[in-house]
Amino acid sequence: MIDHWVLDYLGRPWEPGKDGPCAYDCWGLVRAVFRERHGIFLPVIPADTDSIRSIKNAVSEGMMMVSWERIEKHEDGAVLLMSHGRIPHHIGIAVEIGEKPMVLHSVEGCGVILQDMMSLKLHGWHVREICRVVI
Numbered sequence: 001m002i003d004h005w006v007l008d009y010l011g012r013p014w015e016p017g018k019d020g021p022c023a024y025d026c027w028g029l030v031r032a033v034f035r036e037r038h039g040i041f042l043p044v045i046p047a048d049t050d051s052i053r054s055i056k057n058a059v060s061e062g063m064m065m066v067s068w069e070r071i072e073k074h075e076d077g078a079v080l081l082m083s084h085g086r087i088p089h090h091i092g093i094a095v096e097i098g099e100k101p102m103v104l105h106s107v108e109g110c111g112v113i114l115q116d117m118m119s120l121k122l123h124g125w126h127v128r129e130i131c132r133v134v135i
Contacts, residue, residue, distance in 0.1 A: 068131040
């Protein structure tokens with residue numbers, strides 16, 4: 001069993017527009033982790049979770065409201081923009097547990113989960129960009 005801060009979030013349900021502590025959507029989880037772990041307050045970005053276009057626009061808008069730096073490799077605390085197609089519409093946080101790169105994210109129907117990169121790929125997620133917050 002791991003002893004890691006991610007345990008505070010794992011298993012919490014997915015709920016649109018929520019940023020904790022009882023439920024999260026994907027952006028809400030990122031907001032909560034940055035707020036609670038790093039003291040960084042990311043903006044609230046509302047989206048219609050029934051519309052992939054609304055979600056894509058919300059993710060894009062949220063990324064534009066914060067200073068981000070694109071990076072090439074997975075690093076602890078980085079933000080991963082993901083998709084099931086070619087347009088990013090989902091977001092998660094890179095977590096290093098031991099030597100294994102993992103992604104913490106909140107998925108509709110699953111809630112907050114932790115997946116390694118192979119599991120992420122097997123579930124159809126494609127990492128489109130990796131970024132870190134520039135303070």
